[in-house]
Amino acid sequence: MKQPPVRPGILNLKPYVAGESAIEGHATVIKLSSNEGALGTSPKAIAAVRQATGELFRYPDGGAVALRAAIAKRYGLDADRLVCGAGSDELISLLVRAYAGPGDEVLFPEHAFLMYRIYAQGVGATPVAAPENGLIADVDALLAHVTDNTRILFLANPNNPTGTYLTISEVRRLREGLREDVLLVLDAAYAEYVDKNDYEPGVALVDSHPNTVMLRTFSKIHGMGGARLGWAYAPAHVVDILNRLRSPFNVSLTALAAGAASMGDIAFQDLARQHNDYWLAWTTERLRALGYDLTDSVGNFVLVTFPTEPGRTAADADAALRAKGIIVRGMAGYGLPNSLRITIGTGDEMQACVDALTEFITA
Numbered sequence: 410m411k412q413p414p415v416r417p418g419i420l421n422l423k424p425y426v427a428g429e430s431a432i433e434g435h436a437t438v439i440k441l442s443s444n445e446g447a448l449g450t451s452p453k454a455i456a457a458v459r460q461a462t463g464e465l466f467r468y469p470d471g472g473a474v475a476l477r478a479a480i481a482k483r484y485g486l487d488a489d490r491l492v493c494g495a496g497s498d499e500l501i502s503l504l505v506r507a508y509a510g511p512g513d514e515v516l517f518p519e520h521a522f523l524m525y526r527i528y529a530q531g532v533g534a535t536p537v538a539a540p541e542n543g544l545i546a547d548v549d550a551l552l553a554h555v556t557d558n559t560r561i562l563f564l565a566n567p568n569n570p571t572g573t574y575l576t577i578s579e580v581r582r583l584r585e586g587l588r589e590d591v592l593l594v595l596d597a598a599y600a601e602y603v604d605k606n607d608y609e610p611g612v613a614l615v616d617s618h619p620n621t622v623m624l625r626t627f628s629k630i631h632g633m634g635g636a637r638l639g640w641a642y643a644p645a646h647v648v649d650i651l652n653r654l655r656s657p658f659n660v661s662l663t664a665l666a667a668g669a670a671s672m673g674d675i676a677f678q679d680l681a682r683q684h685n686d687y688w689l690a691w692t693t694e695r696l697r698a699l700g701y702d703l704t705d706s707v708g709n710f711v712l713v714t715f716p717t718e719p720g721r722t723a724a725d726a727d728a729a730l731r732a733k734g735i736i737v738r739g740m741a742g743y744g745l746p747n748s749l750r751i752t753i754g755t756g757d758e759m760q761a762c763v764d765a766l767t768e769f770i771t772a
């Protein structure tokens with residue numbers, strides 16, 4: 410049978426492999442593989458979803474007016490400059506579709522979030538990875554990889570899976586070194602967790618510099634990965650393009666309701682941040698004290714790099730954790746075959762994980 414020809418690039422794609430959530434032979438597992446919020450979802454968001462179910466026969470508000478108003482209020486932004494999407498993933502996809510195609514290049518750091526590469530290949534554009542410096546994005550290397558064909562530069566800040574970040578002055582230097590017509594997308598999925606004086610998610614840069622977009626998500630600190638909800642803060646001309654391209658009802662009725670309620674639940678966000686501050690520092694210190702090699706993560710996860718000697722490798726550690734029902738994330742897909750990424754979960758989960766890694770390294 411003759412098949413219809415597939416568009417360029419798509420056959421080069423490998424489907425994204427999500428974090429696993431089950432281990433054979435274990436009825437319950439500790440899932441630390443997808444950077445989901447440790448404290449679950451705001452009770453206010455859950456109540457809002459329950460209330461919204463009666464309206465499920467209706468189409469959602471395609472303009473996401475109430476949700477955009479809640480985001481605008483929380484961060485002091487102009488609601489007209491916000492676009493909501495089915496996860497920030499959808500917004501990444503829309504930006505790539507809008508601004509890149511065959512012959513164009515989409516640039517990002519070496520160990521960047523995989524979706525930038527996947528969506529670039531999906532439109533037939535060429536993904537270009539610039540080397541990093543000690544698992545930190547390198548502004549000079551990124552600028553050195555810009556060509557006449559570069560259309561978009563994606564920077565996750567902080568980055569997943571390395572957990573490292575660039576200071577706002579470095580990000581500004583990146584923007585100022587880029588051609589004005591290159592779109593700079595600052596993916597700030599973990600911004601809420603960062604507690605550093607020299608970090609900014611990028612709002613001011615979107616305002617002060619042309620062609621700069623900030624992306625945020627409800628999947629991490631808001632604990633709403635299952636709802637699929639993210640948002641972009643962008644210049645008016647980019648907002649216009651995203652609104653032309655997105656499907657009219659891209660965000661579900663329940664996601665809209667949950668998102669607006671969660672945005673307003675600042676106490677929940679504060680609690681989640683405090684939890685992460687404590688357990689990120691605790692996990693990092695314990696593992697380093699055991700001799701493990703960790704990056705300076707500012708996200709809700711740590712990246713641990715293992716030696717290559719047999720019995721001590723990342724794969725060995727992964728197997729030891731699995732034997733205890735603990736699922737973390739292998740990083741081979743990110744070009745880091747000797748590393749595991751471990752999400753910060755509840756206190757009990759982190760205790761169990763550190764206990765298992767203590768046993769592993771002392772065995």
Ligand SMILES: *Cc1c(COP(=O)(O)O)cnc(C)c1O
Nearest residue numbers: 496497498522565569598626628
């Ligand atoms: C988790 C994550 C996202 C969020 O994706 P959603 O589609 O909003 O769930 C975006 N970017 C990075 C770097 C992430 O780690």
